[in-house]
Amino acid sequence: MSTNGKKKEGPSELDIFRDFLKRHGMRYTPERETIIKEIFATHEHFDVDSLYISMRQKGLRVSKASIYRLIPLLIQANLIEEVFFEKGQMHYEHTYGHEHHCHLRCQQCSKIEEFSDHRMAQIEEELTKRFNYKILRHRLEVIGLCSDCQKKAQAES
Ligand SMILES: [Zn+2]
Ligand SMILES: [Zn+2]
Structure with missing residues (x-):
């Protein structure tokens, strides 16, 4: 957003x-x-x-x-x-x-990247078929370390 x-x-x-x-x-x-x-x-x-x-x-x-x-x-x-x-x-x-978009969140500094991917719609379709669900929405959060935090971690080690 x-x-x-x-x-x-x-x-x-x-x-x-x-x-x-x-x-x-x-x-x-x-x-x-x-x-x-x-x-x-x-x-x-x-x-x-x-x-x-x-x-x-x-x-x-x-x-x-x-x-x-x-x-x-x-x-x-x-x-x-x-x-x-x-x-x-x-x-x-x-x-x-x-x-609608999904979130990539840095566990270290809390930075958020937002992204959307058309494959999510395919996944929803597959889930609809597989579980016979009417999908209302989804929420995807991917947690990682941003590039700055990776650099900091490397510098400290
Ligand atoms: Zn957002
Ligand atoms: Zn970070």
Whole structure:
């Protein structure tokens, strides 16, 4: 999403979410709006702790519990999804208006490379046949050492 994200024309994330809440009989509160605006202000991967800290630094008054309660709703509304789990934190990214991609993550410095590969569609097709599943989505995370970290490791040895 950060590098190969493409923004489609259409309703904003806020519009979609407001509509989602209405359809599910839930309230659209100013606090929820503040959090959503912050989430969609950047296109980076994010986790709840860092989102909370950066909001507090900006003087925005929200509770961490409210963020935690909002995340599953945003997932349900197809606006964000879980991407990877690191240092005890789930990291999320925007899905709305972004092309699907997979992640290559450096275990040492946490650098993320995003990639897409048409072979993933073939794998999904094969799985559909093999297990008789209706595939909804997939999440692929490949973990390794980036070239910088490999160089550092070599220099140290
Ligand atoms: Zn991503
Ligand atoms: Zn690295």
